[in-house]
Amino acid sequence: MTTSTSGARSSEDELIARYFAPLAGQGADGLRDDAATLTPSPGCDLVLTADAIVAGVHYLTDDPPASIARKALAVNLSDLAAKGATPRGFLLTLALPDDWTEDWLAGFTAGLRTAATDFGCQLLGGDTVRAAGPMLIGVTALGEVPSGGMVRRMNARIGDLLCVSGTIGDAALGLPLLTGQSPVWGEGIGPAARDFLIDRYRHPRPRLALAPILLREARAAMDVSDGLVGDLTKMLVGGDRSAEITLSDVPISVAVRAAITLEPALADTAFTGGDDYEILCAIPPDRAEACISEARTAGISLTPIGVVIAGHGPPIFRCQDGSEHIFAVRSFSHF
Amino acid sequence: MTTSTSGARSSEDELIARYFAPLAGQGADGLRDDAATLTPSPGCDLVLTADAIVAGVHYLTDDPPASIARKALAVNLSDLAAKGATPRGFLLTLALPDDWTEDWLAGFTAGLRTAATDFGCQLLGGDTVRAAGPMLIGVTALGEVPSGGMVRRMNARIGDLLCVSGTIGDAALGLPLLTGQSPVWGEGIGPAARDFLIDRYRHPRPRLALAPILLREARAAMDVSDGLVGDLTKMLVGGDRSAEITLSDVPISVAVRAAITLEPALADTAFTGGDDYEILCAIPPDRAEACISEARTAGISLTPIGVVIAGHGPPIFRCQDGSEHIFAVRSFSHF
Incomplete structure (x- = not known):
């Protein structure tokens, strides 16, 4: 096929052959067909x-292209992990702005290749289009679970223990360090803490090792992407359930603790700010100890932060003195 | 979940509940989870x-929103049909520009619902984002074929008959009628022919009824989306094969014939211009008659246009006098 080229840049077919075909997994036949095939393992459902x-919305334009690629895949695999699914493959839709360069694309696809290998998730297909707007990277990710076993968002029951993986708020404090606002607290926490928070914003880590444990132990789970407070509210909406959370139990990193010490208002940012890509789950109380221990063995900390209670209102967040903390804005929205 | 709203417009969660949840198929649980499940029928592969x-690239901004929705789904299902696959479901990524309106979205989702029903393909999930650029609609479509049965693009063999469904060039001549260039030939062909060509541009018809026939009879197939000349070249690339096509055998509509009579240069536009969403297939010669007859029974015309021959060069296009026609531009590229 002959397609028109733009200056020194390659046609879509040349781009596919040069940058994307080397990433193609089994079933994608080197991206030389118009579709790929995928068959779930016997006794499994696909999870999509x-x-x-x-x-400029979900990442910064001058983030390294390899980081952007990794993030695009990671935010999708974070959803799969929360559902208890093992990744099988992904399709990519890439909208390139007018000023795209082959250098950028080379960095992006190199990063995508590394991430796909790290996460065990192969490229199955996709589409590259030109759009005179900001770059957009769309991913459809496919995983699998034993038939009927997908971990649901809405299944939490009264009495379940609510747990969260990793630490909360790192990415939400990493973002203002990158956007040139140079906050005073950023100087105060020192370079190592700054680098840690920025890395947590740029490189979400899908908690794939938790997936098989959630399948066995969790009643409900979702990934925390729009802030812990808002996502927990979402998890419990529509049932005769609420939750009581002890804010001092929510796990935060040393860096976030240092920032909050300098600027107490940052606690609200940490708990509502989003981009955590940690797992929030509801565990039957008699399985909580085993579940936390299994997670620890898998290298992931899982921390109890509260309990599902009877009620209709949004979750209640308690301070150490027992008083209720009211969040002015409960959730971050990119939309 | 509480998300920030923009003026009188709804938050993402409200949009999902109001406009997208009513379209959600089985396995998507009313889009109330972060993922959907899908299981292929026993003995089937999924095709993705x-x-x-x-x-402004693949459709016109002022096309009716219901038509845009239908086209976004149809161009994907056209790929599935060419692979012999039966549609199962789709995921939608919608990038809304700054000036989106709820009226537009209501029209879009109404059209999407009708198209999903007509094509037997249910909404399984997706994502809605804001992007300060042109609207972008990304679809990932999933179908299924008997295990190992996907019809490949590259399998044509020397001696196979090349056939094409429907008529070629309608959409390529419909587009200039919409873009305000008011070509003289547009006046000449009359209002009914103009409406027909515009409808063919706006409303591609995925040839889903051909899928089971292609599974049984075709050695190779692809959909014609970037123009017949370029796509045929793509189908035969990389093997010791070429093709000989008789241009007068390529099926064209009465409207395209009328336009070419008024403006002979339009023949090249019709054969290279793209957006046909017809099926190009290679049929073993001893199955050609049966295949064409089965297609006719399914309500689709399938027309022989040439034959796969030994050779290395691009396909040869013959005029009625036997001379070779050289296309200045062999393919349309949106990229």
Whole structure:
């Protein structure tokens, strides 16, 4: 096929052959067909999710292209992990702005290749289009679970223990360090803490090792992407359930603790700010100890932060003195 | 979940509940989870494809929103049909520009619902994002074929008959009628022919009824989306094969014939211009008659246009006098 080229840049077919075909997994036949095939393992359902990230909205335009690629895949695999699914493959839709360069694309696809290998998730297909707007990277990710076993978001029951993986708020404090606002607290926490928070914003880590444990132990789970407070509210909506959370139990990193010490208002940012890509789950109380221990063995900390209670209102967040903390804005929205 | 709203417009969660949840198929649980499940029928592979359409590139910004929705789904299902696959479901990524309106979205989702019903393909999930650029609609479509049965693009053999469904060039001549260039030939062909060509541009018809016939009879197939000449070249690339096509055998509509009579240069536009969403297939010669007859029974015309021959060069296009026709531009590229 002959396609028109733009200056020194390659046609779509040349781009596919040069940058994307080397990433193609089994079933994608080197991206030389118009579709790929995938068959779930015997006795398994496929689990499907789609999330797009947009320059200037979900990542910063001058983030390293390899980091952007990794993030696009990671935010989708975070959803799969929360559902208890093992990744099988993904399709990529890439909208390139007018000023795209082959250098950028080479960095992006190199990063995508590394991430796909790290996460065990192969490229199955996709589409590259031109769009005179910000770069957009859309991913559809496919995983699998034993038939009927997908971990649901809405299944939490009264009495379940609520747990969260890793630490909360790192990415939400990493973002203002990158956007040139140079906050005073950023100087105060020192370079190592700054680098840690920025890395947590740029490189979400899908908690794939938790997936098989959630399958066995969790009653409900979701990934925390729009802030812990808002996502917990979402998890419990529509049932005769609420939750009581002890804020001092929510796990935070040394860096976030240092920042909050300098600037107490940052606690609200940490708990509502989003981009955590940690797992929030509801565990039957008699399985909580085993579940936390299994997670620890898998290298992931899982921390109890509260309990599902009877009630209709949004979750209640308690301070150490027992008083209720009211969040002015309960959730972050990119939309 | 509480998300920030923009003026009188709804938050993402409200949009999902109001406009997208009513379209959700089985396995998507009313889009109330972060992922959906899908299991292929016993003995089947899933077939996956992803294509995005962008305002001003793949459709016109003032096309009716229901038509845009239908096109976004149809161009993907056209790929599935060419692979012999039966549609199972799709995921949607919608990038809304700054000036989106709820009226537009209501029209879009109404059209999407009708198209999903007509094509037997249910919404399984997706993502809605804001992007300060042209509207982008990305679809990942999933179908299924008997295990190992996907019809490949590259399998044509020397001696196979090349056939094409429907008529070629309608959409390529419909587009200039919409873009305000008011070509003289547009007046000459009359209002009914103009409406027909515009409808063919706006409303591609995925040839889903051909899928089971291609599974049984075709050695190779692809959909014609970037123009017959370029796509045929793509189908035969990389083997010791070429093709000989008799241009007068390529099926064209009465409207295209009328336009070419008024403006002979339009023949090249029709054969290279793209957006046909017809099926190009290679049929073993001893199955050609049966295949064409089965297609006719399914309500689709399938027309022999040439034959696969030994050779290395691009396909040869013959005029009625036997001379070779050289296309100045062999393919359309949106990229």
